[in-house]
Amino acid sequence: MKVYIIDNGGQWTHREWRVLRDMADARIVRNDTxxxxxxxxxxxxxxxxxxxxxxDAERMGRNSDYLExxxxxxxxxxxxxxxxxxxxxxxxxxxxxxxxxVELTIESHDDIFRGMPPTIEVWASHNDEVKTVPExxxxxxxxxxxxxxxxxxxxxxxxxxxxxxxxxxxxxxxxMFSNFLGIASRYRRK
Numbered sequence: 475m476k477v478y479i480i481d482n483g484g485q486w487t488h489r490e491w492r493v494l495r496d497m498a499d500a501r502i503v504r505n506d507t508x509x510x511x512x513x514x515x516x517x518x519x520x521x522x523x524x525x526x527x528x529x530d531a532e533r534m535g536r537n538s539d540y541l542e543x544x545x546x547x548x549x550x551x552x553x554x555x556x557x558x559x560x561x562x563x564x565x566x567x568x569x570x571x572x573x574x575x576v577e578l579t580i581e582s583h584d585d586i587f588r589g590m591p592p593t594i595e596v597w598a599s600h601n602d603e604v605k606t607v608p609e610x611x612x613x614x615x616x617x618x619x620x621x622x623x624x625x626x627x628x629x630x631x632x633x634x635x636x637x638x639x640x641x642x643x644x645x646x647x648x649x650m651f652s653n654f655l656g657i658a659s660r661y662r663r664k
Contacts, residue, residue, distance in 0.1 A: 475498040475499065475516045475517065475655060475658060475659060475662070476498065476499045476501070476514055476515055476516050476517075477494055477498045477499065477500045477501070477515070477516060477517045477518070477519060477655070477658070478500075478501055478502075478503050478507075478512045478515045478517075478518050478519070479491055479494065479500060479501065479502045479503070479518075479519045479521055480503060480504075480505050480507075480518060480519065480520050480521055480535075480537065480540060480553070481502050481503065481504055481505055481521055482505050482520065482521045482522065482523030482524075482533075482534055482535070482537070482552055482553060482556075483505075483521075483523045483524040483533065484521045484522030484523045484524065484550075484551065484552065485522070485524070485599075486521075486522060486638055486640050486641060487502060487521040487522070488502070489638075489640040489641060490519055490521055490550065490640040492640075493639075493640050493647065493648055493651050494519070494651055494655075497651065497652060497655055498516075498517075498655055504535070505534060505535030505536060505537060506535040506536055507535075507536065508536070509536065509539045509540060509542075509543060512540075512543075513543075515543065515545050516545060516546075516658050516659075516662050517545055517546045517547070517548070517654070517655065517658035518540055518543065518545055518546070518547045518548070519547075519548045519549075519550065519553070520537055520540065520547065520548070520549040520550065520552075520553025520554075520556065520557065521550055521551075521552075521553055522550050522551030522552045522553060522599075522638065523551070523552035523553070524552075526601065526602055527552050527555040527556050527559065527565060527602060531556065531559070534552070534556050537553070537556050537557070537560070538560055541557055541560050541561075541632075545631075545658070545661075546631035546632070546633075546654065546657055546658040546661050547630075547631070547632045547633070548586070548633050548634070548635075548651075548654045549632075549633070549634035549635070550634070550635055550638060550639065550640070551599070551600055551635075551636060551637070551638060552600075553634065554604070554624075554625065554634025554635055554636055555600075555602060555603070555604060555634075555636075557632060557634050558604045558607065558608055558611070558622075558625060558634060561608035561609075561610070561611065561627070562608040562609055563604050563605075563606050563607050563608040563611070564604070564605045564606040565602050565603065565604055565605060566602065566603070566605045567601055567602055567603075568600065568601060568602065568603040568619070568620060569619075570619040573598065573599055573600075575595055575596075575597060575598075575643065576595070576596050576597070576598045576617045576619070576620075576623075576637060577593055577594075577595060577617060577618065578593065578594050578595070578596045578615050578616075578617055578623055578624075578637065579592065579593050579615060579616050579617065580592055580593070580594065580614070580615045580624075581613060581614055581615055581616065582612065582614040582615075582626070584614075584626075585614070585626055585633060585653065585657060586614075586624070586626075586633050586635075586650045586653045586654050586657075587614060587615065587624070587650070587653070588653050589649065589653075590646050590649065594644075594645040594646055595643070595644070595645050596623075596635075596637040596638070596639070596643075596644040596645065596647075597637060597638050597641045597643035597644045598617075598620075598636065598637040598638065599638065600636060603620050603622060603636060604622040604625070604636070605622075607622060607625055608625075610627060610628050610629055611625045611626065611627050611628065612625065612626055612628060613625055614626050614633075615635070620636060622636065623635065623636045623637060624636065631657050631658070631661050633654065635650070639651060
């Protein structure tokens with residue numbers, strides 16, 4: 475299985491690759507890579523990023539093009555914010571930005587959270603957040619300080635998390651990636 479990690483300038487993009495490289499043929503590509511150059515993708519990961527998506531979306535490169543590709547997509551932090559805005563959601567500064575450990579309440583144990591307990595500790599690093607979820611998406615996890623910690627699309631295999639599953643401080647992070655790859659594998663066989 476070939477997974478491209480779209481590098482949006484996040485500090486932990488290489489950690490995403492380190493987690494995924496033992497599970498799939500994972501490669502990091504710049505976010506200005508033409509979609510035709512990654513047309514053989516079985517799945518995409520939209521990495522976190524340094525830019526504030528709400529005010530500097532142009533630094534997210536060709537993420538809009540990638541979101542039109544017919545492959546499973548997993549957006550992380552800025553990747554989730556971008557995909558939410560792309561599909562009609564709204565973003566804005568968090569009332570109480572999250573940096574460090576966050577207690578995540580999982581609201582749906584389908585998909586990427588399959589097999590996990592109702593609450594886990596995750597690692598967050600964000601000022602902006604999704605304020606309004608796009609039509610056709612469900613909230614799948616939340617925290618006391620951020621109502622939209624994770625989303626999924628009802629009609630396509632698109633998922634997003636506000637936190638960082640690639641860092642060691644996040645419980646069940648590798649399992650989230652493994653669950654995503656399982657979804658991608660089933661999607662590829664359709």
